[in-house]
Amino acid sequence: MRNTLREGLAVPALLANPFRPPRKGKRIGEGRAVLVIPGLATGDISTLLMRRTLRARGFSPSGWRLGINHGADLAKLARLEARIAALHSQTRRKVVVIGWSLGGLYARILGQRVPEHIASVITVGSPFSGGRRDNAGWRYYELINDHKVDNPPFAEDFSRKPPVPTVAIWSAIDGIVAAHSACGRDDESDLRLEVKAQHFALGTSRRAIEQVIDAIAMADTLG
Numbered sequence: 323m324r325n326t327l328r329e330g331l332a333v334p335a336l337l338a339n340p341f342r343p344p345r346k347g348k349r350i351g352e353g354r355a356v357l358v359i360p361g362l363a364t365g366d367i368s369t370l371l372m373r374r375t376l377r378a379r380g381f382s383p384s385g386w387r388l389g390i391n392h393g394a395d396l397a398k399l400a401r402l403e404a405r406i407a408a409l410h411s412q413t414r415r416k417v418v419v420i421g422w423s424l425g426g427l428y429a430r431i432l433g434q435r436v437p438e439h440i441a442s443v444i445t446v447g448s449p450f451s452g453g454r455r456d457n458a459g460w461r462y463y464e465l466i467n468d469h470k471v472d473n474p475p476f477a478e479d480f481s482r483k484p485p486v487p488t489v490a491i492w493s494a495i496d497g498i499v500a501a502h503s504a505c506g507r508d509d510e511s512d513l514r515l516e517v518k519a520q521h522f523a524l525g526t527s528r529r530a531i532e533q534v535i536d537a538i539a540m541a542d543t544l545g
Contacts, residue, residue, distance in 0.1 A: 329497040344375035351381030355409040361423030393467040394474035406439045416441035422525040433484025442487040442541035447524045449499045450480040451506035487544035489513045489537040496521045
């Protein structure tokens with residue numbers, strides 16, 4: 323409960339996200355395509371600082387371009403599959419897929435469905451492991467969806483590691499997603515990285531975004 327209440331401290335940075343400049347650093351992206359998928363009840367504006375920072379580091383990032391992420395949606399998943407295939411074809415390099423919170427569940431399923439187009443999957447505070455009701459917000463999820471939180475319309479198992487380098491970023495002070503859900507077991511990802519940040523800061527804190535960029539580099543060594 324204490325961690326959930328602390329999430330309010332991260333809200334101002336989340337609201338200011340569209341107006342914040344990226345922190346400059348070494349350009350390591352070499353034009354690689356990165357697809358960034360937002361969390362529940364948010365859209366591309368929530369990942370704007372992350373994408374700006376990725377661009378400043380030499381990557382070619384894009385949002386999911388599917389409006390607000392209301393939950394598991396087969397039609398949106400199919401459109402993301404097509405986007406990833408197109409990005410791979412255009413750049414001739416496999417795509418890095420980053421998913422924040424619920425977006426990470428999409429990222430893991432995409433990694434299972436189209437691994438031939440994906441370089442790595444990076445989840446950021448995503449509830450892919452354990453019980454879906456272990457996390458705050460499951461009641462809201464069920465309120466705005468036509469399925470139960472533990473019975474999504476995807477046939478794939480979120481907890482199964484995709485056959486591509488997979489990194490799980492998690493926080494022990496996350497007030498929305500339980501730490502064990504975002505961290506997962508040893509066999510559910512190739513690498514698990516702890517970040518000290520509230521859930522809403524995982525995608526808006528410059529420090530957390532730096533660690534996401536580090537995770538991409540680490541994933542490259544796993545391939």
